[in-house]
Amino acid sequence: MLDTNEKLFAEAESLNQLGKLEQARALLGQAADGGHHASIYRLAISESAGLGGPLDQSRAAERLEKIAEAYPPARMFYAVATASGWASEEDWPAAIAQHIQYATTGDPGAIFDLGLLCLLRDPETLGEMAQACFASALSAGAIFAAPALMRWHALRGERFLPAQGVLTALKNSGYLPLADLHTMANSTTKPAASVTTQPDWPRIERELQSWPDTWRSGKGDSLADAIDAATWAADTHPCICDFLTGYAGPAFEPAQIYDSKTGRLTPHPVRKALQAGMQPYRQTLTMHALERIMAERAGLPWKNAERLTILLYRVGDFYAQHADYFSETSEEDVARLNASGQRERTALLSLQPAERGGATHFPRLNTKWLGQTGEMLCFSNLTPDGKPNPMSLHEGQVIESGWKSLASLWIRARPYKTA
Numbered sequence: 001m002l003d004t005n006e007k008l009f010a011e012a013e014s015l016n017q018l019g020k021l022e023q024a025r026a027l028l029g030q031a032a033d034g035g036h037h038a039s040i041y042r043l044a045i046s047e048s049a050g051l052g053g054p055l056d057q058s059r060a061a062e063r064l065e066k067i068a069e070a071y072p073p074a075r076m077f078y079a080v081a082t083a084s085g086w087a088s089e090e091d092w093p094a095a096i097a098q099h100i101q102y103a104t105t106g107d108p109g110a111i112f113d114l115g116l117l118c119l120l121r122d123p124e125t126l127g128e129m130a131q132a133c134f135a136s137a138l139s140a141g142a143i144f145a146a147p148a149l150m151r152w153h154a155l156r157g158e159r160f161l162p163a164q165g166v167l168t169a170l171k172n173s174g175y176l177p178l179a180d181l182h183t184m185a186n187s188t189t190k191p192a193a194s195v196t197t198q199p200d201w202p203r204i205e206r207e208l209q210s211w212p213d214t215w216r217s218g219k220g221d222s223l224a225d226a227i228d229a230a231t232w233a234a235d236t237h238p239c240i241c242d243f244l245t246g247y248a249g250p251a252f253e254p255a256q257i258y259d260s261k262t263g264r265l266t267p268h269p270v271r272k273a274l275q276a277g278m279q280p281y282r283q284t285l286t287m288h289a290l291e292r293i294m295a296e297r298a299g300l301p302w303k304n305a306e307r308l309t310i311l312l313y314r315v316g317d318f319y320a321q322h323a324d325y326f327s328e329t330s331e332e333d334v335a336r337l338n339a340s341g342q343r344e345r346t347a348l349l350s351l352q353p354a355e356r357g358g359a360t361h362f363p364r365l366n367t368k369w370l371g372q373t374g375e376m377l378c379f380s381n382l383t384p385d386g387k388p389n390p391m392s393l394h395e396g397q398v399i400e401s402g403w404k405s406l407a408s409l410w411i412r413a414r415p416y417k418t419a
Contacts, residue, residue: 005036012042021052032063037071044077045281048086061087068098075102076109079285093209095285100205103133108142109284111199115148116286117208119237120293121215126207127152130239132199138162143169147181147246148239153192154184155238160192161185175246176312176405177352212289213296220297220378224365226391229379232297236374240286241351245405247284248310251276270320273396274312283308294347294409298378303415304340310351313358313404319396321363324410325381325388341413342386348377348406355402362394371406386413 008031015024025046031039040063046052048060064078065087075098081087083095096117102110115133118126131152137145146162147170153160161167161182170178220230255268255275278287287308295302313319324346326333348360350371359368360377369377383389396404 005031005034005039009036009039012039021046025052037067040067041071041074048280057081057086072107072109075107076113076284077281080280080283080288083285083288084280092211096205096208099285100201104201106140108137108140111140112137112142112145113284113286114204114208115145116240116243117289118204119239120212120286120289121208123237129199129204136199143173144243144246146170147175147178147242150181150185151239151242154181154188157188158190158192159185159188174249176249177242177246181242212292213302216293216296223369223377224362224367224379226365227362227379227389229377231369232376233372234374235376236290236349238373241373244310244407245312245351248276248278251282252312270322273317273319276310278308278310280307290407291409294349294376295411297376298345298347298411300345300411304412306410306412306416309408311406311408313354313396313399315399315401315403318398321393321395323381323388323390323393325392340416343381343410344413345378345380345411347409347411350375351405351407352403354399354404357398357400358404359397360394361397364391364393
């Protein structure tokens with residue numbers, strides 16, 4: 001029976017690659033009925049995103065719950081599903097408790113993600129706990145913990161370099177910030193402080209149980225009143241910024257749009273860049289928490305937010321002048337408007353600024369935002385009476401030197417669902 005399920009799974013994966021999603025989903029269903037964990041996991045992905053069949057996030061969460069204990073790849077996805085409330089109510093404390101449970105049994109992904117969450121929650125008081133998580137995760141085989149330790153120590157003027165094998169693995173994975181981190185680490189001579197590999201799990205669970213929506217307070221600095229734009233400097237720790245860019249690396253693809261006339265994806269008409277959509281099955285709990293924080297900064301409910309997108313601009317890349325609100329004359333945009341309403345606000349998190357060029361420019365306001373690492377910008381796309389605001393027109397100026405990375409989140413007028 002196992003051989004049959006493996007064959008069904010392999011055939012389904014081939015069909016997915018060919019874009020035959022409905023047939024793939026049917027085969028995954030057969031193998032899932034036979035208890036094949038990888039098929040159950042892949043079927044949950046299909047159901048959660050409506051690939052090859054109806055959208056059914058509740059069913060996806062139920063499948064993930066059944067296999068999470070025995071099948072580690074499902075654990076992170078299940079934590080995000082729990083926090084998002086797919087099967088019942090949104091339950092952030094339960095998602096954290098799941099993470100702690102897996103971390104205490106040595107799950108490297110959960111350990112590392114909890115370290116990032118410590119930095120997202122409060123880097124001042126939980127920085128040492130984050131360092132302990134990173135060291136423990138690296139010992140357990142999580143290579144992404146290595147660049148986090150490189151950055152964490154470099155910010156303290158200390159030199160930390162992981163084993164050459166880890167650096168090679170990171171390079172082979174396409175971890176984009178690695179070169180800069182390596183240069184930074186080599187520029188210091190002070191040895192890294194001793195690292196404990198024993199995180200205080202009870203303390204970490206207590207500190208992280210409050211909802212991420214409550215982790216930030218205070219108004220930002222006004223950038224432009226006409227679009228209610230505000231910025232928050234050093235809002236997100238550089239270790240998290242590095243991770244978001246590095247993690248998105250394998251998913252980056254040229255910016256494209258759907259052509260309603262041909263039914264195909266075509267190059268984006270005004271954006272020359274790479275992008276990676278962070279659908280729930282790709283997310284970590286840190287990404288989910290960040291979405292909540294960005295929506296809170298924008299003053300709107302998390303339920304209204306589209307999923308996080310990571311953008312990468314290299315030398316010569318740009319995003320020509322555009323507005324984020326939907327047009328009422330485009331058939332595709334009207335479908336989106338009917339589904340969840342207008343894109344009321346935009347939230348941007350700067351992950352890496354360019355060395356030269358790359359500013360977010362609002363030409364009608366004669367205002368620019370350069371966005372240093374960890375800085376957040378939120379602005380409104382609509383006027384106070386809810387109409388599209390032409391003053392929100394903006395552009396990503398050409399990258400002249402270096403590279404730029406952003407996390408982007410659009411927040412809608414109503415709870416988000418795909419058109």
